[in-house]
Amino acid sequence: MLDAITECVFRAIDRVNELLPPGEQVSKSASSILAGPAGALDSMGLINLLLEVESQIASALHRQISVVDLATAHLATDASLDVQRLVQLIDAALKP
Amino acid sequence: MNALPELTRSRCVLLSDFNVRNLAGYLRRDAALSNWDVQETDFGQVMPLLLDATHEVWQRPGDLAVVWTLPQVLQSYEELLDGHGAGLDRILSEVDDFAGLVAGLATRVRTVLVPTWTQDPSSRGLGVLDLRPGGHAHALLRMNQRLADRLAEHSNVFVVDASRWLRLDKDSVSPKHWYFSKTPFGLSVFSQAAQEIRALVDAVEGRAKKLLILDLDNTLWGGIVGDCGWPNIGLGGHDAAGEAYKDFQRALKSLQRRGIILGLVSKNDEKVALEAIDRHPEMVLRRDDFAGWRINWEDKATNILELVRELNLGADAAVFIDDNPAERGRVAAAVPQIFVPSWPTDPLEYRRALEALSCFDTVSISEEDRNRTRSYVAQRRLANERPAVSLREWLTSLDLEVEVRPLSGENLRRVAQLLNKTNQMNLSTRRLTEQELLAWSTQESNRVWAVSVKDRYADHGITGIVSTACSGPDCSIVDFILSCRVFGRDVESVMVCLAVEEAQRRGATRLSATYLKTEKNAPTLEFFEKRSGLVLAEGPPTTFEWPFPKERVVPPHIRVRVVG
Numbered sequence: 063m064l065d066a067i068t069e070c071v072f073r074a075i076d077r078v079n080e081l082l083p084p085g086e087q088v089s090k091s092a093s094s095i096l097a098g099p100a101g102a103l104d105s106m107g108l109i110n111l112l113l114e115v116e117s118q119i120a121s122a123l124h125r126q127i128s129v130v131d132l133a134t135a136h137l138a139t140d141a142s143l144d145v146q147r148l149v150q151l152i153d154a155a156l157k158p
Numbered sequence: 159m160n161a162l163p164e165l166t167r168s169r170c171v172l173l174s175d176f177n178v179r180n181l182a183g184y185l186r187r188d189a190a191l192s193n194w195d196v197q198e199t200d201f202g203q204v205m206p207l208l209l210d211a212t213h214e215v216w217q218r219p220g221d222l223a224v225v226w227t228l229p230q231v232l233q234s235y236e237e238l239l240d241g242h243g244a245g246l247d248r249i250l251s252e253v254d255d256f257a258g259l260v261a262g263l264a265t266r267v268r269t270v271l272v273p274t275w276t277q278d279p280s281s282r283g284l285g286v287l288d289l290r291p292g293g294h295a296h297a298l299l300r301m302n303q304r305l306a307d308r309l310a311e312h313s314n315v316f317v318v319d320a321s322r323w324l325r326l327d328k329d330s331v332s333p334k335h336w337y338f339s340k341t342p343f344g345l346s347v348f349s350q351a352a353q354e355i356r357a358l359v360d361a362v363e364g365r366a367k368k369l370l371i372l373d374l375d376n377t378l379w380g381g382i383v384g385d386c387g388w389p390n391i392g393l394g395g396h397d398a399a400g401e402a403y404k405d406f407q408r409a410l411k412s413l414q415r416r417g418i419i420l421g422l423v424s425k426n427d428e429k430v431a432l433e434a435i436d437r438h439p440e441m442v443l444r445r446d447d448f449a450g451w452r453i454n455w456e457d458k459a460t461n462i463l464e465l466v467r468e469l470n471l472g473a474d475a476a477v478f479i480d481d482n483p484a485e486r487g488r489v490a491a492a493v494p495q496i497f498v499p500s501w502p503t504d505p506l507e508y509r510r511a512l513e514a515l516s517c518f519d520t521v522s523i524s525e526e527d528r529n530r531t532r533s534y535v536a537q538r539r540l541a542n543e544r545p546a547v548s549l550r551e552w553l554t555s556l557d558l559e560v561e562v563r564p565l566s567g568e569n570l571r572r573v574a575q576l577l578n579k580t581n582q583m584n585l586s587t588r589r590l591t592e593q594e595l596l597a598w599s600t601q602e603s604n605r606v607w608a609v610s611v612k613d614r615y616a617d618h619g620i621t622g623i624v625s626t627a628c629s630g631p632d633c634s635i636v637d638f639i640l641s642c643r644v645f646g647r648d649v650e651s652v653m654v655c656l657a658v659e660e661a662q663r664r665g666a667t668r669l670s671a672t673y674l675k676t677e678k679n680a681p682t683l684e685f686f687e688k689r690s691g692l693v694l695a696e697g698p699p700t701t702f703e704w705p706f707p708k709e710r711v712v713p714p715h716i717r718v719r720v721v722g
Binding site: 078080082106110113114117 | 186338345
């Protein structure tokens with residue numbers, strides 16, 4: 063499941079990178095920091111990415127999940143969010 | 159050699175009542191728009207910005223403004239959504255006001271693009287009553303119709319159908335995007351919008367494609383004609399694929415009628431292939447629908463280069479469609495300037511794929527466009543005759559007639575179109591909107607002539623432009639433009655005569671023409687160096703001068719009629 067979710071996140075990163083300048087693109091790696099002081103994305107970019115991840119999860123895994131809510135809850139207690147942590151949050155939320 | 163003129167950056171201003179940062183992002187990432195600065199304005203500021211011509215946004219000249227609003231920008235429509243039953247007259251009156259503001263904007267920027275108002279495709283409005291008066295969809299249809307009608311007379315304003323962008327993706331309208339970032343659409347809609355804007359920019363800047371080169375077997379018809387014979391190719395009949403190939407040909411014919419030239423490059427026996435084109439009863443496209451062809455067993459990339467040269471076009475004006483991905487790959491690699499779209503494997507998708515291409519978009523369609531293929535076919539016949547006689551005899555046999563008219567309301571659209579899309583015989587490659595051209599021509603010092611060409615085979619319509627600017631003893635040729643269809647028939651010399659005559663009429667003692675080099679206008683330099691009668695005077699930039707008191711000479715084989 064973690065691999066499938068990671069694929070969804072990477073596809074979402076590809077979509078979001080289409081509208082980011084070359085120097086500001088998000089790299090597709092587990093350690094890539096998405097949000098926080100060292101985050102690659104501004105607030106709108108982050109929203110674009112999280113909603114795109116939701117869309118990819120719905121298409122690939124046929125599950126509806128609010129990734130924005132997961133990320134928001136996480137960021138309330140932790141200053142940053144990277145790809146690996148996002149994948150873990152989604153995986154936990156998808157578990158029955 | 160002249161250096162390329164320094165590129166000035168163009169500017170696109172985005173006005174919207176929602177957050178358009180995603181659109182700006184796509185536009186900034188488009189390599190074809192790398193020369194453009196994209197400026198987002200604060201969302202919700204559409205009306206103030208439209209109303210205030212002195213706003214700082216307009217202090218720098220704008221080349222393109224995109225005015226993209228939600229229908230709720232009209233208060234009466236919002237009231238309708240709230241169930242207040244706003245009358246249609248009031249809604250349309252607000253549309254008129256809005257259109258008036260956009261028309262005002264069109265006097266401040268060169269080009270304006272207005273996406274139509276849309277509603278969430280999943281919204282059912284009043285259900286089965288939604289297309290009756292009082293329904294949301296009914297009001298929206300009338301609003302868009304009214305907006306398009308009101309702005310149709312402004313040649314630099316383009317109202318485009320945004321509902322198409324919404325239909326392409328099930329997540330096109332996204333409440334989550336709206337509530338989190340005040341953008342009502344998903345990324346796919348902005349991606350589509352950016353493509354539409356790029357197509358408009360290409361059209362305005364004269365980069366629209368002019369030539370579509372097609373393969374034959376399994377592209378125009380099903381099967382290999384050399385193997386199965388023309389009576390057995392898959393075309394028309396009671397067969398899904400056969401119908402699809404015929405429909406594809408219909409779409410190609412429609413494209414040709416709006417001025418896109420068709421050509422053929424196919425690995426085939428020419429005689430066998432042409433027999434199929436001439437004799438198959440269900441062929442929509444016949445031999446005279448193609449401006450030229452290379453049907454042989456040679457490399458397609460080489461054939462394509464030869465064909466575009468024969469048609470006096472650049473490879474970057476051409477599109478190549480072939481069912482075979484290997485051939486597409488070979489052509490794309492060997493001729494990177496040519497556009498080779500990816501192509502569906504299923505012929506049932508061909509028509510749809512063709513109709514989704516935006517590379518043929520133009521800002522206007524003229525009678526000359528509609529007759530373009532006829533003109534090329536006539537030229538092909540001429541070329542076939544040409545070797546039998548000397549050049550002079552051949553030119554005389556053409557029975558050439560050139561008609562010259564000053565720029566007027568009647569020919570403005572065509573002249574502006576020619577000005578903005580001609581690349582090869584173009585002295586200065588100046589690009590102007592209709593309004594800019596008209597304003598320039600009405601200055602006392604300036605003159606613009608439209609040059610029409612007719613021969614015994616075809617009426618080519620307005621195919622040339624000459625313009626001059628004079629001040630005291632100095633006159634200069636500003637625009638010297640001739641369509642590639644009528645190159646090499648001495649029409650160019652008639653155009654020089656016009657400029658010389660104008661200089662003499664004004665008592666000028668100097669007539670100059672400054673050549674501004676581009677990637678494509680080498681034929682212009684060749685003409686001015688070898689056949690124009692002007693002599694090289696100075697440079698850079700390369701400037702030619704008419705050697706007064708030398709008299710102008712109209713080529714004897716051309717009848718010239720000056721009207722007005």
